[in-house]
Amino acid sequence: MKQNQTLMALFPLFLILTIAAEVEGTKLFVFGDSYVDTGNNLNASSYKLPYGMTYPGTPSGRYANGRVLTDYIASYLKIETPTAYTLKNSSNLHNGINFAYGGTGLFKTLFDGPNLTVQIDSFEQLIKQNVYSKSDVESSIFLVNDGGNDYVAFAVKDRNLFGIEKFMKSLVEELSVNIKRIHSLGAEKIFVSLLPPAGCVPKISVVSLYHKCLDPLNKVSRNHNTMLLQVVEDLNKELGKPVVRTLDIYNSFQSAIETMQKNHKENSTLMNPLEPCCAPLKAGFACGNVDEKGNKRYTLCEKPELSFFWDNLHPSQNGWNSVFTQLELSLSQIIGGGGGGGGGGNLTIMELYYFSILILVRC
Numbered sequence: 001m002k003q004n005q006t007l008m009a010l011f012p013l014f015l016i017l018t019i020a021a022e023v024e025g026t027k028l029f030v031f032g033d034s035y036v037d038t039g040n041n042l043n044a045s046s047y048k049l050p051y052g053m054t055y056p057g058t059p060s061g062r063y064a065n066g067r068v069l070t071d072y073i074a075s076y077l078k079i080e081t082p083t084a085y086t087l088k089n090s091s092n093l094h095n096g097i098n099f100a101y102g103g104t105g106l107f108k109t110l111f112d113g114p115n116l117t118v119q120i121d122s123f124e125q126l127i128k129q130n131v132y133s134k135s136d137v138e139s140s141i142f143l144v145n146d147g148g149n150d151y152v153a154f155a156v157k158d159r160n161l162f163g164i165e166k167f168m169k170s171l172v173e174e175l176s177v178n179i180k181r182i183h184s185l186g187a188e189k190i191f192v193s194l195l196p197p198a199g200c201v202p203k204i205s206v207v208s209l210y211h212k213c214l215d216p217l218n219k220v221s222r223n224h225n226t227m228l229l230q231v232v233e234d235l236n237k238e239l240g241k242p243v244v245r246t247l248d249i250y251n252s253f254q255s256a257i258e259t260m261q262k263n264h265k266e267n268s269t270l271m272n273p274l275e276p277c278c279a280p281l282k283a284g285f286a287c288g289n290v291d292e293k294g295n296k297r298y299t300l301c302e303k304p305e306l307s308f309f310w311d312n313l314h315p316s317q318n319g320w321n322s323v324f325t326q327l328e329l330s331l332s333q334i335i336g337g338g339g340g341g342g343g344g345g346n347l348t349i350m351e352l353y354y355f356s357i358l359i360l361v362r363c
């Protein structure tokens, strides 16, 4: 049963994290994209105001007003957030390193930057230089959050919607190759994020005037996740032990958003969770943009701490906080049968049509 596989894949997450947290000197190594980047792309909008306004109070390269998933996981491990690779120096390596780079993916995306393979190359280099020992690596937690930008690039560049199943397969396969490589470098505890519900992201849900998430696009995420869960299960079987675990951010986004939608319906002064807090004034602008005179090309919501999404693509600190709370919750509820991101068969023509909305929305 799919459901059981999901439960198996999720159950020991916090057990492992808890055990790891009790071991002195646990490190966290992070790979992937803007959902987990904490400052690697010095030229990105995430280093411009109003990014970082809530935490640390000034732009820090995080794609949010404050903390992101990496920060919450580090905090759970009772360590400080590991340094961004770009900002590493001889004295800030003890918590691990964050290699994640906003805008990147497994394949070539719309943004330049190190793909997952190159990020792992950088990690391998440090092991070769004995910056981290074998036992450091063995006792560390690894987090991989990647793939979202690959779908955006596919939608914009390939435009061959009928190729999406094939693309999905090659993407998940590439992810699997990279996970195996991290394991071959000595990692014993690897967490891989599922994809969030793509149809809820403001850039997409704006076509419904932020009234609802577009389910056909959520289904792209669900199908990806089903495929990934299977690959992870096969991988663990192959390795003979549960090295790889999935982080079900699909269901945690979903339930955090649903709760906030319900609250918004009952009390309209509370924010619609699908509306971004930092919203571009018009198409082509983005959160953080200013014109030549320094005038803002975006608007800011009154209470960022009540938003779910910070900008058109990324959760706010409040959003990540509730997502992480859900991740914890799902652990205690898992016995009762939570979990998931269950698929739903192949994509239909109608759903592929909705996928093409991605193309329109990006341009």
Ligand SMILES: *[C@@H]1O[C@H](CO)[C@@H](O)[C@H](O)[C@H]1NC(C)=O
Pocket: 041, 042, 043
């Ligand atoms: C950042 O921008 C500067 C100047 O525009 C450029 O020289 C540099 O290569 C860029 N760095 C990265 C990492 O893209």
Ligand SMILES: *[C@@H]1O[C@H](CO)[C@@H](O)[C@H](O)[C@H]1NC(C)=O
Pocket: 083, 087, 088, 089, 090, 091, 092
């Ligand atoms: C290393 O980076 C940290 C920030 O992560 C900074 O506080 C510290 O001063 C730097 N140390 C050296 C030796 O450059």
Ligand SMILES: *[C@@H]1O[C@H](CO)[C@@H](O)[C@H](O)[C@H]1NC(C)=O
Pocket: 106, 107, 108, 115, 116, 117, 118, 174
């Ligand atoms: C990742 O980037 C490197 C360097 O640009 C490139 O050689 C490699 O083919 C890329 N990997 C994939 C899977 O696209």
Ligand SMILES: *[C@@H]1O[C@H](CO)[C@@H](O)[C@H](O)[C@H]1NC(C)=O
Pocket: 267, 269, 270
């Ligand atoms: C609606 O939410 C606001 C902001 O949290 C709160 O101050 C207000 O009391 C709420 N109104 C009702 C009717 O619950």
Ligand SMILES: *[C@@H]1O[C@H](CO)[C@@H](O)[C@H](O)[C@H]1NC(C)=O
Pocket: 165, 345, 346
């Ligand atoms: C989905 O499509 C693949 C081929 O692309 C096919 O082998 C498979 O049987 C289909 N699954 C369902 C549930 O229709």
